[in-house]
Amino acid sequence: GFGARLNKFFAQFRTVDEDFFDDLEELLIESDVGYETAEELTDELRDEAKLKKAKSRDELKQVIVQKLVDLYDKNGNSEDEKLIYRPDDKPNVYLFVGVNGAGKTTTIGKLAKRFKDQGKSVLLAAADTFRVGAVEQLEAWGKRVGVPVVTGKAQADPASVVYDATQRAIKEKADYLLVDTAGRLQNKKNLMNELEKIQRTIKKLLPDQPTETLLVLDGSTGQNALLQAKDFDKTTKLTGLVLTKLDGSSKGGVVLAIRNEMKLPVKLVGLGEKAGDLADFDAASYAIGLFHGLV
Amino acid sequence: MAFENLSERIQKALKNLTGKGKISEDDINKASREIRLALLEADVNFKVVKDFIKKIKKESLGKEVQESLNPGQQVIKIVNDELTKMMGETAVGLNKSKHIPTVIMMVGLQGTGKTTTVGKLAYHLQKKENARPLLIAGDIYRPAAVDQLKQIGDKLKVPVYSEANEKDVAKIVKDGLAQADKDKNDYVIIDTAGRLEIDEPLMEELERIKKVAQPDNILLVVDAMTGQAATDVAKGFDQRLDITGIVLTKLDGDTRGGAALSIRAVTGKPIIYTGEGEKLSDLENFHPDRMASRILGMGDMLTLIEKA
Numbered sequence: 010g011f012g013a014r015l016n017k018f019f020a021q022f023r024t025v026d027e028d029f030f031d032d033l034e035e036l037l038i039e040s041d042v043g044y045e046t047a048e049e050l051t052d053e054l055r056d057e058a059k060l061k062k063a064k065s066r067d068e069l070k071q072v073i074v075q076k077l078v079d080l081y082d083k084n085g086n087s088e089d090e091k092l093i094y095r096p097d098d099k100p101n102v103y104l105f106v107g108v109n110g111a112g113k114t115t116t117i118g119k120l121a122k123r124f125k126d127q128g129k130s131v132l133l134a135a136a137d138t139f140r141v142g143a144v145e146q147l148e149a150w151g152k153r154v155g156v157p158v159v160t161g162k163a164q165a166d167p168a169s170v171v172y173d174a175t176q177r178a179i180k181e182k183a184d185y186l187l188v189d190t191a192g193r194l195q196n197k198k199n200l201m202n203e204l205e206k207i208q209r210t211i212k213k214l215l216p217d218q219p220t221e222t223l224l225v226l227d228g229s230t231g232q233n234a235l236l237q238a239k240d241f242d243k244t245t246k247l248t249g250l251v252l253t254k255l256d257g258s259s260k261g262g263v264v265l266a267i268r269n270e271m272k273l274p275v276k277l278v279g280l281g282e283k284a285g286d287l288a289d290f291d292a293a294s295y296a297i298g299l300f301h302g303l304v
Numbered sequence: 305m306a307f308e309n310l311s312e313r314i315q316k317a318l319k320n321l322t323g324k325g326k327i328s329e330d331d332i333n334k335a336s337r338e339i340r341l342a343l344l345e346a347d348v349n350f351k352v353v354k355d356f357i358k359k360i361k362k363e364s365l366g367k368e369v370q371e372s373l374n375p376g377q378q379v380i381k382i383v384n385d386e387l388t389k390m391m392g393e394t395a396v397g398l399n400k401s402k403h404i405p406t407v408i409m410m411v412g413l414q415g416t417g418k419t420t421t422v423g424k425l426a427y428h429l430q431k432k433e434n435a436r437p438l439l440i441a442g443d444i445y446r447p448a449a450v451d452q453l454k455q456i457g458d459k460l461k462v463p464v465y466s467e468a469n470e471k472d473v474a475k476i477v478k479d480g481l482a483q484a485d486k487d488k489n490d491y492v493i494i495d496t497a498g499r500l501e502i503d504e505p506l507m508e509e510l511e512r513i514k515k516v517a518q519p520d521n522i523l524l525v526v527d528a529m530t531g532q533a534a535t536d537v538a539k540g541f542d543q544r545l546d547i548t549g550i551v552l553t554k555l556d557g558d559t560r561g562g563a564a565l566s567i568r569a570v571t572g573k574p575i576i577y578t579g580e581g582e583k584l585s586d587l588e589n590f591h592p593d594r595m596a597s598r599i600l601g602m603g604d605m606l607t608l609i610e611k612a
């Protein structure tokens with residue numbers, strides 16, 4: 010489990026002293042955890058160490074490990090981290106939302122491949138009718154992974170494309186319908202309303218859907234990600250996050266702050282541009298990634 | 305996330321100081337914490353913040369407080385002046401070649417806005433100089449990237465050079481430039497695929513394109529929402545390519561955009577344009593002073609101080 014892996018990880022740590030806590034705080038800030046969260050976490054760890062009267066460095070390490078595990082457990086359990094699939098509830102509709110360029114379309118392409126490889130029937134809805142080349146991009150993914158794509162006319166109302174796609178998915182009893190939407194910044198009122206309308210359209214035909222409404226977050230995003238999570242959640246109640254581009258030099262630390270504040274689980278991570286570069290979120294390796302520089 | 309206004313914070317921290325006179329070390333230390341916090345919340349890189357605070361301390365210590373200001377306001381003024389200076393005090397334009405075409409090459413991470421900016425720049429140059437640009441589709445990897453650029457070209461009635469089955473991007477660029485020579489285009493704008501600065505083969509590809517194209521401008525396109533990694537990214541691209549400038553995109557959002565400061569600090573290269581939306585007309589010249597107050601999260605207070 011998480012604790013055991015962290016234990017093993019901390020076993021390779023260099024000496025733990027006051028410098029250690031300073032380094033820890035710096036490291037957390039540099040991972041985009043945010044100043045407040047970083048300070049809070051470091052203080053808690055420091056206090057905990059004092060409280061437990063950790064005498065030796067080894068004891069100190071133990072205290073920190075325990076604290077991290079507690080913190081992790083407090084923020085939800087690992088059950089939520091799995092994508093939901095309800096076999097009796099076909100089609101399972103997944104709605105992808107997020108700011109411009111975060112990786113929505115690519116994630117849909119990758120996930121379509123995963124489901125297809127599991128032998129499931131998948132349909133894609135090209136509801137980004139706004140950005141030039143967006144429909145062609147999703148079509149190219151559909152072709153690459155062998156999954157049909159429902160499209161509308163350019164500049165058509167995205168909700169109408171979603172309506173058509175949902176009807177077709179119902180008729181064909183597809184296992185999954187993955188809905189791509191145009192990128193939008195969360196401070197744009199009319200674009201957010203359009204998104205709300207898309208979700209409403211799905212509910213009109215299938216009141217219990219979407220099964221998942223996923224916010225796709227670029228892993229290199231700084232503190233603005235918190236505002237993204239809040240505003241998208243307000244518009245279309247989110248069920249989870251997808252954290253992309255973790256193959257770069259960013260650690261996606263802001264997710265820790267989002268998790269602390271909103272209890273939203275990360276369900277998937279993007280690790281590259283190829284169809285296979287998608288993984289389930291693993292909290293332990295994520296946490297270890299955050300502390301990587303301290304080894 | 306309570307983004308308390310920095311000027312309010314500093315005022316609060318220095319509330320008990322009534323004396324005019326000189327700014328003391330104690331004042332500065334109190335203010336420093338607030339400045340540090342504000343900059344980190346705006347996503348300025350941690351190390352850049354450290355250096356910046358050092359500079360502010362040196363600048364402020366022992367400085368006379370101006371007649372019309374209180375000590376808090378004086379510190380804010382110093383912070384704002386210093387930040388504006390770091391952002392580059394005046395607006396900088398594109399490098400122009402002596403003979404046509406002037407070549408512009410776009411580089412950057414995935415999804416930052418390179419292709420969109422190619423279109424915006426072409427539109428901007430059309431409007432401003434009646435230019436006749438040629439666009440080169442140098443992204444052969446992303447699905448439908450060429451389609452995207454072609455549709456932008458169609459909208460603008462600007463030619464787009466692409467080759468369907470060529471795997472060597474440097475060759476496409478070379479052929480595109482030959483086309484531009486023949487057609488006497490005054491600008492060539494090269495779109496490239498998004499890539500990580502740590503992706504060795506793809507960074508090498510950019511070096512090859514640079515060698516072939518001898519661009520007058522290499523513009524690093526950076527998403528204004530980028531967090532702490534902005535310094536690594538900018539350094540990575542600059543060290544390999546010696547970029548000439550920066551385009552900061554998606555500033556129409558509500559990010560504070562501290563990445564702008566980080567990038568300036570590590571590359572010293574000017575921010576030339578900002579992206580303010582998805583439309584082809586949403587490109588602006590960079591305004592250092594506006595960016596400074598945006599990062600600091602300061603509104604009316606600043607105008608007040610500027611008048612002092």
Ligand SMILES: Nc1nc2c(ncn2[C@@H]2O[C@H](COP(=O)(O)OP(=O)(O)OP(=O)(O)O)[C@@H](O)[C@H]2O)c(=O)[nH]1
Nearest residue numbers: 109110111112113114115192254279280281414415
């Ligand atoms: N390195 C890396 N690149 C990624 C990853 N996910 C997506 N990308 C790239 O990021 C860029 C943008 O991805 P898209 O899927 O088009 O993003 P989007 O959110 O659909 O963008 P818009 O529809 O324009 O808002 C593309 O170049 C993708 O190949 C990832 O996990 N790692």
Ligand SMILES: Nc1nc2c(ncn2[C@@H]2O[C@H](COP(=O)(O)OP(=O)(O)OP(=O)(O)O)[C@@H](O)[C@H]2O)c(=O)[nH]1
Nearest residue numbers: 109110414415416417418419420498554579580581
């Ligand atoms: N709101 C806003 N969106 C922008 C801006 N610039 C670009 N975009 C959007 O950001 C997304 C990505 O833009 P692209 O131009 O495709 O980015 P890119 O860097 O070419 O992406 P790759 O080629 O995949 O690396 C698209 O949805 C654009 O419409 C901007 O200034 N503001």
Ligand SMILES: [Mg+2]
Nearest residue numbers: 113114137143
């Ligand atoms: Mg998309």
Ligand SMILES: [Mg+2]
Nearest residue numbers: 418419443449
């Ligand atoms: Mg592009």
